Amino acid sequence: MRKALLVIALLLTSMVPFNSNVGLAIETDNRLQHLEYSTTVSGMINLTSLNAPGAVILYDENGTLTNVDSSTPLNLQLPSGNWTLVRMISGVPQLERITFNDNLNVTTFLNTTIQSPLAIGGVAHFDILGPIAQVTEMNATWNSTTSIPNTLGHPDLPDSHLGIMAQIDSQFNGNSTAFSNWLIQNTEIGCCIYDRTEMVNSNSIITPILPSSLLNESWGWSVTSNLTGQGDGRSTRLLWIPITGDLSDRTDLRITLPSPFEIRFSPQEEFISGVPDDFTIHRGDISVTGNLTVALGNNVAPSAYFDAPGRQIPYLPAGQPSYMYAHCDDNTITDPTSRFILRQGESVLLNESTEMLPIDPMFLGLTPNTWLNLTVFCTDSQGLTSNYSVDLYMDGTPPTRILNMQYLHPDDESPIDIEYGQNAFSIPSGSIISGAVQAADQSFSPVAIEWTSNKTFGWIHTATDSMAWNDIFHQGPQVNGQHLTVEDRHQPKPLTAYHLQLNLTDAAGNPSIQMWDVTVTDRTAPMPRPALNVNGQYYGDLNHPIEGGENVEIDLSESWDDIDGITSLTWEVSLNGIPLEIGQTWAEVEHFQLPALLSGRHVLVVNATDSSGNIGSHSSAFVVEPRVGPLYSIVDVVKVGDGAPGDSGALDVTIENAGQGQFEFQLCYVETCTATLVGVEATVDGPANMTHRIPVEEWSSGEVVIRLEIQDGTVIEHSSGIMIEPEMTVFLWFMLVLPVIVGLGVLWYYGSKQRRQELDDKNA
Numbered sequence: 043m044r045k046a047l048l049v050i051a052l053l054l055t056s057m058v059p060f061n062s063n064v065g066l067a068i069e070t071d072n073r074l075q076h077l078e079y080s081t082t083v084s085g086m087i088n089l090t091s092l093n094a095p096g097a098v099i100l101y102d103e104n105g106t107l108t109n110v111d112s113s114t115p116l117n118l119q120l121p122s123g124n125w126t127l128v129r130m131i132s133g134v135p136q137l138e139r140i141t142f143n144d145n146l147n148v149t150t151f152l153n154t155t156i157q158s159p160l161a162i163g164g165v166a167h168f169d170i171l172g173p174i175a176q177v178t179e180m181n182a183t184w185n186s187t188t189s190i191p192n193t194l195g196h197p198d199l200p201d202s203h204l205g206i207m208a209q210i211d212s213q214f215n216g217n218s219t220a221f222s223n224w225l226i227q228n229t230e231i232g233c234c235i236y237d238r239t240e241m242v243n244s245n246s247i248i249t250p251i252l253p254s255s256l257l258n259e260s261w262g263w264s265v266t267s268n269l270t271g272q273g274d275g276r277s278t279r280l281l282w283i284p285i286t287g288d289l290s291d292r293t294d295l296r297i298t299l300p301s302p303f304e305i306r307f308s309p310q311e312e313f314i315s316g317v318p319d320d321f322t323i324h325r326g327d328i329s330v331t332g333n334l335t336v337a338l339g340n341n342v343a344p345s346a347y348f349d350a351p352g353r354q355i356p357y358l359p360a361g362q363p364s365y366m367y368a369h370c371d372d373n374t375i376t377d378p379t380s381r382f383i384l385r386q387g388e389s390v391l392l393n394e395s396t397e398m399l400p401i402d403p404m405f406l407g408l409t410p411n412t413w414l415n416l417t418v419f420c421t422d423s424q425g426l427t428s429n430y431s432v433d434l435y436m437d438g439t440p441p442t443r444i445l446n447m448q449y450l451h452p453d454d455e456s457p458i459d460i461e462y463g464q465n466a467f468s469i470p471s472g473s474i475i476s477g478a479v480q481a482a483d484q485s486f487s488p489v490a491i492e493w494t495s496n497k498t499f500g501w502i503h504t505a506t507d508s509m510a511w512n513d514i515f516h517q518g519p520q521v522n523g524q525h526l527t528v529e530d531r532h533q534p535k536p537l538t539a540y541h542l543q544l545n546l547t548d549a550a551g552n553p554s555i556q557m558w559d560v561t562v563t564d565r566t567a568p569m570p571r572p573a574l575n576v577n578g579q580y581y582g583d584l585n586h587p588i589e590g591g592e593n594v595e596i597d598l599s600e601s602w603d604d605i606d607g608i609t610s611l612t613w614e615v616s617l618n619g620i621p622l623e624i625g626q627t628w629a630e631v632e633h634f635q636l637p638a639l640l641s642g643r644h645v646l647v648v649n650a651t652d653s654s655g656n657i658g659s660h661s662s663a664f665v666v667e668p669r670v671g672p673l674y675s676i677v678d679v680v681k682v683g684d685g686a687p688g689d690s691g692a693l694d695v696t697i698e699n700a701g702q703g704q705f706e707f708q709l710c711y712v713e714t715c716t717a718t719l720v721g722v723e724a725t726v727d728g729p730a731n732m733t734h735r736i737p738v739e740e741w742s743s744g745e746v747v748i749r750l751e752i753q754d755g756t757v758i759e760h761s762s763g764i765m766i767e768p769e770m771t772v773f774l775w776f777m778l779v780l781p782v783i784v785g786l787g788v789l790w791y792y793g794s795k796q797r798r799q800e801l802d803d804k805n806a
Contacts, residue, residue, distance in 0.1 A: 087125065088145040091116040095152050097130035105201050105208070116148065127151075128193075128203070131159040132292075135193040135203055137258055160191035162326075164262065164293040168233055168269075172300040174279050174338055180271045184231055184243070187264040188290045192253045197289065198228055206253045206261050222250040229263055232290055235282035235333065236271030243267040278306070282333040283323060292326040299338065302424065304374050307337040311375060317423040318374040344372035346420040346430040348382075354549035357487045360410040360438030362551070363402040370420030378420045385415045403436055410438025437550035441489040444480040445544070445556075449473040449515075451565060465558055470565030471517045471538075471604075478510040479544065487549035495542045495560075515540065517562055521604040528599060534607035538562040564605040567658035568650035570613075571600035574664060581664060588666045594636045598648065606652045614649040641668040641700070642726055668724040672752050673701035677731070679748055679762035687743040687766050693736040695748055697721065700729040710749040711736050741766040 089100075095116055100108045103124040110116070127148060128139040136159055140151055166186035174180055195202035195209040202209065214220040226248045234241050246267035253261035273279060285291055297320075299305070304318030313334070316322045318341065323334060347369040349355065358364045368380035382399040384392040391406055391414070392399065401416075408414070417431040447460040451473045460467050460475070469475065481489035493503040493511060503511045518538035522531045539561050546554040574581035575595040576588050588594060596615075603611055609628045616622060617636060624634040636646075646662040675698050682692035695709050699721045709716045714736060722730040736748070743766050750758040 085122060087120040087122060087143065089116050089118040089120055089125070089127070089142075090145075090147045091152055092147075092149040093152065095148070098152070099128050099130060099135065099203050101126055101128075101203065105204050107203065129156065131156065132161060133194075134160050134162060134191055135205070136160055137193065160193060160258075162188070162190055162194075162289055162292040163260075164188040164290065166233075166290070166293055166295045167298070168295060169298045170300060170303075172303070174273070174300070174303050176273055176277070177275055178273045180236060180273060182234075182241070182269040182271070184233060184265065184267040184269055186231075186290065186293070187251075187262065188293060189251070189260045189262040190289055192257050192259050192261060196225070205257065207255065207257075210253075218252050222252060225250045225263055229265065230288075231265055231267050231269075232284060232286065232288060233295070234269065234271075235284070237274040237276070237280055238282070239272055239274075241269045241271040243269050279338040281336040281338060283325075283336065284333055285325060285328050285331050287331050291328075295323045295325055297321055297323065297336070302341040302426075303338055304341040304424065305336055306339040306373050308335055308375070310334045314375055317376055318372075319424060321375060341422065341424050341426060342373075343426040343428040344370050344378040344420045344422050346370055346380075346418055346428040348416070348418045348430060348432075353551060354487065356432050356434045357437050357485055357549035357551075358401065358403075358434050359550040359552055360403045360408065360412070360436040363400050363405075366399045366401060366416065366418075368397050368399075368418045368420070370418075372420075372422050374422070376423050378422045381419045381421070383417050383419070385417075386412065401434075408436050410436055412436040435485055435487075435550070437483070437485045437487065437548060437552055439484045439548075440552045440554040441481050441483040441546045441548045443482070443489075443544075443546055443554065446478045447475065449475045453565070462556075462558065466561065467558060468561040468563050469515060471562045472514065472565055474512050474514045475560075476510070476512040477544075478508075479546075480508045481546050482507070483548040483552075485548065485550070489549075490545075490547045492545040492547070493543070494545070495540055497540050497542075515560065515562055517564075517566065517604055522602045523604065528602075531602035532608035534610070535605055537564065537605060564652065564654040564656060566604045567656040568603040568606070568611055568652050569601060570598060570648040570650040570658055570660040571602075572646060572648045572660055572662055573597040573600065574646075574662065588639070588664065589669055592639075592666075594639060596634050596636065596646070596648075598632050601650060603650070603652045603658075605654075610653050612651045614651075616647045618644055639666045641666050641724070642728075665726045667726055668700060668702045668729075670703050671701040672699065672703070672705035672707065672721060672754070672756070673724070673729075674699050674705075674707065674721060674750055674752060674758065676748055676750055676758065676760040678733075679746065679760065679764060681746065681764050682735070685738070685741050685766075686768050687741050689741050691738045691741060693738060693746065693748065693762075694733055695736060696731060696733045697750065698729045698731050700724050706753040708751045709734055709736050710751060711738055711746065712742055714738060715749075715751070743767065 093115055094113050095110060096112050098110055098112070100110050102108070108118075108120070110118075122143070124141060124143045126139055126141045129136045129152070136156055138154065138156055140148065164187045166184075168182060168184055170180065170182045172180060190206070192207060193205050195204060195206045199209045199213055201212065210216060210218060210221045214224070229248045231243055231246065244267070246265065249264045251260075251262045251264065253259060283295065299319040301319065305314070305321055308314055310328070313324050313327050314321055315324070328334065348366050349369070350358070350364050350366050353364050366382065368382065370378040370380045372378050379395060380397050381395045382392060383390060384399070384401065386408075412435075414434045414436065415431060416434055417429050419427055419429045421427040445462060447462045448457040449460060449469045450457040451470045457476070460469070477493065479491055481491055483489050488506050491505045491507070491509050495501045497513070497515065503509065521535045521538070522533075524531075539559055541557065542560050543555065543557045573596070574588075575597050576592055581588060581594070602608060611628070612626070613624070613631045614621065615624050615634075622636075625631055643663065643665050646664065648660045648662075650658045676695060677698045678696035680694040682694060685691035693711055702723045704720055704723065706718050706720055708718060716734055716736055719734060722732050724730045746762045746764040746766065748760045748762060750760065752758070
């Protein structure tokens with residue numbers, strides 16, 4: 043019988059459809075429809091159908107099978123002769139068949155529904171008597187009956203598709219007794235392997251069930267036997283059920299276990315039904331061959347437990363229902379049953395067989411601060427029971443808390459307490475809020491703490507019983523900034539308001555909630571952004587330089603404040619520490635001109651103050667370069683030597699240049715000039731100085747005058763204040779002093795004469 047799978051596979055792949063317009067004769071025997079056609083045309087026979095035939099077999103008058111593709115519409119060219127097309131269901135040839143010998147379209151035949159299809163039937167019972175234990179012999183009995191339609195022969199004999207009667211005629215010359223003897227010799231029990239060792243059968247009785255001549259009847263056999271297996275030393279007993287594809291494997295196998303044993307596990311559990319000690323293996327549903335594994339063991343009571351989603355047992359809220367879910371787990375093929383009993387003291391409030399028990403304090407008339415007892419009982423199919431019991435507390439009081447909230451701004455020296463008793467408070471932008479809470483519940487259960495805010499996506503802080511947190515709060519993204527256009531930045535923006543919430547939840551689910559609207563006030567300074575414009579070009583390190591004498595305009599149009607509009611700001615401007623009068627309104631301040639700037643380094647400071655008193659400052663350092671040109675002047679002349687008129691000497695002349703550029707010049711005294719010289723350039727740090735010597739062949743009397751002759755034709759004369767005079771001898775000194783002496787003598791003479799006259803007049 044091991045050939046059954048191969049034969050059935052052959053039957054399943056040999057199938058055909060039909061249609062015909064020739065003469066039709068129908069003979070009915072119970073459900074048998076046998077259609078015969080007479081041919082009037084010689085040659086090949088066309089067998090066709092509009093649709094795929096599905097499971098069919100096609101054979102000729104000798105019983106030889108022709109392969110038929112079950113998934114493609116029929117279009118077969120068959121040799122002349124008598125052909126039979128049989129419909130198949132689950133590998134069993136059906137009574138619905140058609141015999142033909144001419145062209146035939148079988149679409150209608152294939153589309154007809156088979157109301158009560160023929161099928162392999164029977165039962166099998168494997169009754170394990172025991173004992174089931176380590177290193178112990180196990181006894182069992184086997185009883186089975188297999189019933190096969192007459193349309194299907196024995197798979198171990200040729201041409202099983204022709205039916206059992208055809209096989210008895212061809213193989214046993216119609217002798218049913220011979221077939222019966224053969225069947226007894228070739229029938230196996232097909233069970234079982236115990237702890238990896240094949241069980242030994244004894245006292246086996248195989249009783250054939252012979253077929254009748256009617257095609258719609260059945261044949262088969264029954265088997266009874268005693269089986270013995272040997273347990274090994276492992277802790278778990280394994281039973282293997284062979285699945286070979288034999289005809290008997292198309293029937294269900296019932297397995298009965300002695301108390302207190304049960305099935306504990308099977309990897310093919312989806313093919314098993316029943317109860318743990320009396321279950322059925324649906325062998326016909328298993329599509330692969332091999333061994334089905336069953337683990338056997340002592341029955342143990344199921345585990346028992348219950349929980350309540352959203353609740354922390356044993357604490358339940360007294361103001362709303364709670365739902366208790368039973369968890370009864372048993373390591374076998376069936377689930378235990380569950381029963382809840384709720385008691386208050388000695389009184390039973392609820393006693394229900396259910397997997398989910400609602401506990402509604404209002405419906406039960408329970409008051410807060412009440413203790414209850416809830417027990418769940420889990421019972422398996424053999425009556426073993428376990429239970430799980432918890433005392434429950436009806437908590438009706440929300441949790442309490444001690445709260446402390448402060449904020450600290452970087453400009454402040456110490457934190458400032460937040461008045462959190464109201465539903466709103468404000469803090470300066472850039473402040474760090476610190477929150478600390480200590481929670482408690484009158485039931486002494488843990489309290490869940492949750493802080494949430496829309497400050498950022500997913501902003502949440504959680505803890506149990508106590509926690510502290512801090513976070514910085516700025517203005518939101520809607521405020522002014524460089525992500526906006528200049529026009530948008532100049533418009534006023536609203537202050538940012540955040541939502542802050544504190545949720546306290548005790549173990550029973552009683553909530554305590556406090557919410558605040560947090561307004562972020564303006565504590566951010568404005569952003570003055572001055573730009574220097576020189577003759578229509580913006581000043582920069584790599585851009586248009588500023589030269590002495592050029593006009594410099596200041597452009598503040600890129601400035602902004604995060605909250606205030608640009609017209610609400612007030613402005614102060616200073617240049618090199620000296621305040622400038624630039625106006626008051628934005629129209630006056632947006633563009634203004636600096637006063638004339640000397641060459642050198644300058645510092646421009648622009649301060650902007652918003653309506654909240656925040657001051658933003660911007661300092662710009664820039665340079666004004668010297669003008670281009672020979673801005674020469676003589677600043678010092680030094681005579682070298684003591685020469686007098688007619689003597690030779692030299693002059694050291696120091697020249698100052700306040701301009702940029704290289705220009706040629708000469709220095710001259712009377713008719714004597716230096717060679718052509720190149721002047722040094724001034725820098726932003728000041729004019730450039732240079733000293734050149736003019737050799738003098740002969741001094742001229744009088745003041746020394748220096749000429750500075752520049753290449754562009756400019757001549758600068760400089761009076762040095764140095765006088766050239768002759769050298770003084772003794773004679774010259776005498777001649778110089780003589781008039782003084784003479785004058786003094788005359789004065790002395792006339793004075794003496796006057797004094798004598800006055801004396802004479804007095805004496806007289």
